[in-house]
Amino acid sequence: EVQLVQSGAEVKKPGESLKISCQGSGYSFANYWIGWVRQMPGKGLECIGIIYPGDSDTRYSPSFQGQVTISADKSISTAYLQWSSLKASDTAMYYCARHPGGTGVWFDPWGQGTLVTVSS
């Protein structure tokens, strides 16, 4: 069974750094794109960016470029999303999700989500 398991909820202060993770299992992690999606409280879905763990090819959505860093370590089947200086507006649920293959990028399955709360 293909599974993505994300790290646990985080509570941080503005200005702090953070790295959350997403570990894949049940498939060849290096060979499938992984995406990160933000969902702010009570709002819709926004794609942050995607990474191909095999060669770390990363594509960011323009509105998130420079705000976050996506990385992956294929040796431990884990993708990461990190911030160097959090803001209150980064408070959201963050999902990772795998593209199952084929032309284009859609997501299946999704991780369970990591809730990030940034508050002073």
Added chain:
Amino acid sequence: EIVMTQSPVTLSVSPGERATLSCRASQSVSSNLAWYQQKPGQAPRLLIYGASTRATGIPARFSGSGSGTEFTLTISSLQSEDFAVYYCQQYNNWPPLTFGGGTKVEIK
């Protein structure tokens, strides 16, 4: 950036009835469109990709249609477990991959 617009924002339907959800793209996305279902407190789940191909394990009462800029998700006979928020997502031009704002299907 391609903007995806979903309508209506909220759809009130009785169990057993048909639900029709719409998704419009600001420019053609060909058939490069996916639909997701999200229940409260859960991650989204893929329903449809390629505008009309059901994902593995998705019941046949879910169907997708359309191409270009106009798309429809139809739930032929709503079951209690289908009350949720539904999102469309285009993947024709990316980055960025873009989602619609969602349609909430609620019990009438």
